[in-house]
Amino acid sequence: MAKIERKSIAEIRKEEIILAFINVVAEKGFSKATTREIAKAADCSLGMLHHYFKNKDQMIRESMDYTIAAYKIDFDKMISDYDTAEDQLKAFINSLIELDAFNIAWAKIFHEFRASTKIDPENIIVILKYHDQDKAFIGNIIKRGIESGEFKDNIQESTIDMILGSAYGILSLWFIDQNTVSLKEMGKQHSEMVINFLRR
Amino acid sequence: MAKIERKSIAEIRKEEIILAFINVVAEKGFSKATTREIAKAADCSLGMLHHYFKNKDQMIRESMDYTIAAYKIDFDKMISDYDTAEDQLKAFINSLIELDAFNIAWAKIFHEFRASTKIDPENIIVILKYHDQDKAFIGNIIKRGIESGEFKDNIQESTIDMILGSAYGILSLWFIDQNTVSLKEMGKQHSEMVINFLRR
Amino acid sequence: MAKIERKSIAEIRKEEIILAFINVVAEKGFSKATTREIAKAADCSLGMLHHYFKNKDQMIRESMDYTIAAYKIDFDKMISDYDTAEDQLKAFINSLIELDAFNIAWAKIFHEFRASTKIDPENIIVILKYHDQDKAFIGNIIKRGIESGEFKDNIQESTIDMILGSAYGILSLWFIDQNTVSLKEMGKQHSEMVINFLRR
Amino acid sequence: MAKIERKSIAEIRKEEIILAFINVVAEKGFSKATTREIAKAADCSLGMLHHYFKNKDQMIRESMDYTIAAYKIDFDKMISDYDTAEDQLKAFINSLIELDAFNIAWAKIFHEFRASTKIDPENIIVILKYHDQDKAFIGNIIKRGIESGEFKDNIQESTIDMILGSAYGILSLWFIDQNTVSLKEMGKQHSEMVINFLRR
DNA sequence: TATGAATGAGACTTCATTCAT
DNA sequence: GATGAATGAAGTCTCATTCAT
Incomplete structure (x- = not known):
């Protein structure tokens, strides 16, 4: 992922979500890392999460x-x-x-x-x-x-x-x-x- | 474990449930240790769990x-x-x-x-x-x-x-x-x- | 009930339970008046309650x-x-x-x-x-x-x-x-x- | 009730649920106003209720x-x-x-x-x-x-x-x-x- | 592409009632 | 007669996931 110099929008979005997830887990723990919370942290919708990640x-x-x-x-x-x-x-x-x-x-x-x-x-x-x-x-x-x-x-x-x-x-x-x-x-x-x- | 010589039924049941809980956690992990699963492992009803434990x-x-x-x-x-x-x-x-x-x-x-x-x-x-x-x-x-x-x-x-x-x-x-x-x-x-x- | 001078044990028990019920309701409200709470207040078992009252x-x-x-x-x-x-x-x-x-x-x-x-x-x-x-x-x-x-x-x-x-x-x-x-x-x-x- | 001219869907749904709740309470009393019953009256799922109301x-x-x-x-x-x-x-x-x-x-x-x-x-x-x-x-x-x-x-x-x-x-x-x-x-x-x- | 309303399975919990002892 | 362990239905609530718009 980090190897590719030019990132597509999709990759950028995925990265944003991943970073949001990491932050939520780090701050509030795994059990609080609900999809809602992650979407909120990534400033995107719930639908986006499942658009980029199967589950x-x-x-x-x-x-x-x-x-x-x-x-x-x-x-x-x-x-x-x-x-x-x-x-x-x-x-x-x-x-x-x-x-x-x-x-x-x-x-x-x-x-x-x-x-x-x-x-x-x-x-x-x-x-x-x-x-x-x-x-x-x-x-x-x-x-x-x-x-x-x-x-x-x-x-x-x-x-x-x-x-x-x-x-x-x-x-x-x-x-x-x-x-x-x-x-x-x-x-x-x-x-x-x-x-x-x-x-x- | 062997401290009390004569145990009441309540103590025995509590111990059974505790052992069931320990086994479920050990076998399937914490997140799978639902009350339902524990009750099943302890071979008792869901209500039983709350009869012996507040929550x-x-x-x-x-x-x-x-x-x-x-x-x-x-x-x-x-x-x-x-x-x-x-x-x-x-x-x-x-x-x-x-x-x-x-x-x-x-x-x-x-x-x-x-x-x-x-x-x-x-x-x-x-x-x-x-x-x-x-x-x-x-x-x-x-x-x-x-x-x-x-x-x-x-x-x-x-x-x-x-x-x-x-x-x-x-x-x-x-x-x-x-x-x-x-x-x-x-x-x-x-x-x-x-x-x-x-x-x- | 109060008309009969000589009360049977059963009547005494019922009266005890009734008074316990009244006290629980008065103190804690209707919603807290569970059968357990009433039995506790009447200092009798749960079984007793249903022995004297159908439900x-x-x-x-x-x-x-x-x-x-x-x-x-x-x-x-x-x-x-x-x-x-x-x-x-x-x-x-x-x-x-x-x-x-x-x-x-x-x-x-x-x-x-x-x-x-x-x-x-x-x-x-x-x-x-x-x-x-x-x-x-x-x-x-x-x-x-x-x-x-x-x-x-x-x-x-x-x-x-x-x-x-x-x-x-x-x-x-x-x-x-x-x-x-x-x-x-x-x-x-x-x-x-x-x-x-x-x-x- | 008629204060807001243009209502969002969320407001409409909340109002629907509130009206359903009021009707259930009026018809069947407070104790029958379970979340299930309210959801039924509002013609929505149980989860819906908690989507719009914290509890x-x-x-x-x-x-x-x-x-x-x-x-x-x-x-x-x-x-x-x-x-x-x-x-x-x-x-x-x-x-x-x-x-x-x-x-x-x-x-x-x-x-x-x-x-x-x-x-x-x-x-x-x-x-x-x-x-x-x-x-x-x-x-x-x-x-x-x-x-x-x-x-x-x-x-x-x-x-x-x-x-x-x-x-x-x-x-x-x-x-x-x-x-x-x-x-x-x-x-x-x-x-x-x-x-x-x-x-x- | 993007949204978030909507769903439904399943979690924990409470409680009247039953029944073996 | 008396107990309280045991039950199970029903209640509130959470959350990953789906889908119409």
């Missing part, structure tokens, strides 16, 4: 796809600022955790979505695609770290899953309990712990 | 309380089998991860519940109570570990949050992607990583 | 009958204190209006009942019986007033209806708007107005 | 407001036909009482509504607004009567309440007992009684 599930899926695509770019850009695998990994984990306004929306939508109780097989595929992207990212950093000698060389595939899951988890914990828990502190320690674990 | 929210909360109470016992029992803080912590993390049939239902209901977007302030209190229980548990183990000299003595409060969050996270990851990801492997590495981080 | 409607009817019978006595007693028709009529209207704690319950139950939206033909019969009692009462006073020369002699049957209706009305007005409206003042003026109208 | 209570309130607004016009028109305060007051009381088919629905809905035990504070406000309108109306007539010398000059505020309450009351009596009681006769005598009371 709500399809809209959800495309919203996920859109978000994944949008973030792929950011990640790649981010990595270029750091030299060592250690710093790159830290930066990645921090990117999950040092949330600015936009990141919060992004993180929350994934949190809500992953947690969504309406997950049907089709939707799960999209989530897994997102996971795969993050895994590939971590995987690449680790690979480079092994090659450069920063990390130990017996790191398993499942370690990536573990790192990713644990990072998601501290984020989820914070979403539920923002009063007691410090995301920044947790993030800092998590990075340290992970690096500690990977280092030779 | 669905109260039923949810009591189900959470029930589960929390049930697991408190298991945790306490579990700890007594191990001597070192390290082993105790490993055992605790494993208890989150080496899921048997009952544990899966338990873990999933918490996962779904934590994730539920319909969470109202009352419900969050219940979740936080559960978090607090887990935090206190980890905190005690760490305290003993520091006292015995197993763990370094500059461990912060937020470390507990981080450990708990990361443990929840790998579980959540597995719930979404049970095919690709090995819970056992992740758990093993997570334990190792955490212990590594705490050790002097 | 709720029958219970309502018998409660009305009970109240009518109970009040017949009070009215007759009241009249004996006054000599002139004018004073008797004033006293009657005041009895509707100078409400003590018990009268409020009584008045409110009739107000609620007359106003009840569930009026079926059977229930209306009971209300009309109550109206007839009041009409007969007013009629007798007027008759004596005509005979004694206090009142003009061309008073029609419908005048009685009009007096009764207007008295009910100011009571109903007060039930709705107790803050702005003075029942005492209205009652005083109403009496005066009626007497004025009847006097030769 | 049933709002529908009730708007129906009251509608009726109040509709009648305000009639009252103002009516007054212009009479010169003396006496005739105006008689005309007003008659307007409550000489019921044609439409008036019956109107009067009954007020009777039912005033009587409704489900009255919440919001609803009471609407009723009191209606009462205030009638009180202001009577008050103005009386004021003119005093100024013109027709009425005595020591008439109190509470007299208005009393007149209004008594007028409502004879109407309520008739609603319950339409067979025995003559509304016309009662109304005639009530007017006479009231005028008698106010005259110098």
Whole structure:
């Protein structure tokens, strides 16, 4: 979607609706993201929604796809600022955790979505695609770290899953309990712990 | 669960309904856990549910309380089998991860519940109570570990949050992607990583 | 019911339930007078209610009958204190209006009942019986007033209806708007107005 | 009712539903005025009702407001036909009482509504607004009567309440007992009684 | 293309009534 | 006689989806 330079009106409309959906989910949560609310946020009619999306599930899926695509770019850009695998990994984990306004929306939508109780097989595929992207990212950093000698060389595939899951988890914990828990502190320690674990 | 020796019929019925609710949530997810479905699972009428529970929210909360109470016992029992803080912590993390049939239902209901977007302030209190229980548990183990000299003595409060969050996270990851990801492997590495981080 | 000196247990139970019903209606209004609430107020089981009363409607009817019978006595007693028709009529209207704690319950139950939206033909019969009692009462006073020369002699049957209706009305007005409206003042003026109208 | 020249479809539909509600209440009483029944009377779906009204209570309130607004016009028109305060007051009381088919629905809905035990504070406000309108109306007539010398000059505020309450009351009596009681006769005598009371 | 009125399935909840114990 | 667990019909309300305009 983001690859095509010249967008048709239809694509623009779809994008508007998708952004509206993301905003509603981020602000009010998944359960409040009714078609009415989304249409209102997108400043369009209910009929428009169904004109561009077969049904709500399809809209959800495309919203996920859109978000994944949008973030792929950011990640790649981010990595270029750091030299060592250690710093790159830290930066990645921090990117999950040092949330600015936009990141919060992004993180929350994934949190809500992953947690969504309406997950049907089709939707799960999209989530897994997102996971795969993050895994590939971590995987690449680790690979480079092994090659450069920063990390130990017996790191398993499942370690990536573990790192990713644990990072998601501290984020989820914070979403539920923002009063007691410090995301920044947790993030800092998590990075340290992970690096500690990977280092030779 | 086994606290009260002689249970009244009302208590038995409530327990039946709670177990039915837990099973429905575990099997079909939160959004499918309609009152109708729960009544069906509990093999009773719709009216019955409201005979024992003021409304669905109260039923949810009591189900959470029930589960929390049930697991408190298991945790306490579990700890007594191990001597070192390290082993105790490993055992605790494993208890989150080496899921048997009952544990899966338990873990999933918490996962779904934590994730539920319909969470109202009352419900969050219940979740936080559960978090607090887990935090206190980890905190005690760490305290003993520091006292015995197993763990370094500059461990912060937020470390507990981080450990708990990361443990929840790998579980959540597995719930979404049970095919690709090995819970056992992740758990093993997570334990190792955490212990590594705490050790002097 | 009140005529029989020695009451059976069944009659006592019925009376208890009826009084409970009256109290619930008076305190919480007709719509809150559920069978559960009544059983609770009567300190008996739900089953008891239906053991003594075929259904709720029958219970309502018998409660009305009970109240009518109970009040017949009070009215007759009241009249004996006054000599002139004018004073008797004033006293009657005041009895509707100078409400003590018990009268409020009584008045409110009739107000609620007359106003009840569930009026079926059977229930209306009971209300009309109550109206007839009041009409007969007013009629007798007027008759004596005509005979004694206090009142003009061309008073029609419908005048009685009009007096009764207007008295009910100011009571109903007060039930709705107790803050702005003075029942005492209205009652005083109403009496005066009626007497004025009847006097030769 | 005829205030707005060009009505939107939404306004027309709302009006249709309101009229359907009024008719159902008038014909079958408040308790039978279920959303299903109203939808049936308005020849629309259940969902439609909630498309135009947030909930049933709002529908009730708007129906009251509608009726109040509709009648305000009639009252103002009516007054212009009479010169003396006496005739105006008689005309007003008659307007409550000489019921044609439409008036019956109107009067009954007020009777039912005033009587409704489900009255919440919001609803009471609407009723009191209606009462205030009638009180202001009577008050103005009386004021003119005093100024013109027709009425005595020591008439109190509470007299208005009393007149209004008594007028409502004879109407309520008739609603319950339409067979025995003559509304016309009662109304005639009530007017006479009231005028008698106010005259110098 | 665009709208939003309209639908209907299904959610939660209440309550009079029944019936096994 | 007495209980209250259990029922099921009916009520209000929500929401994704459709369709005439």
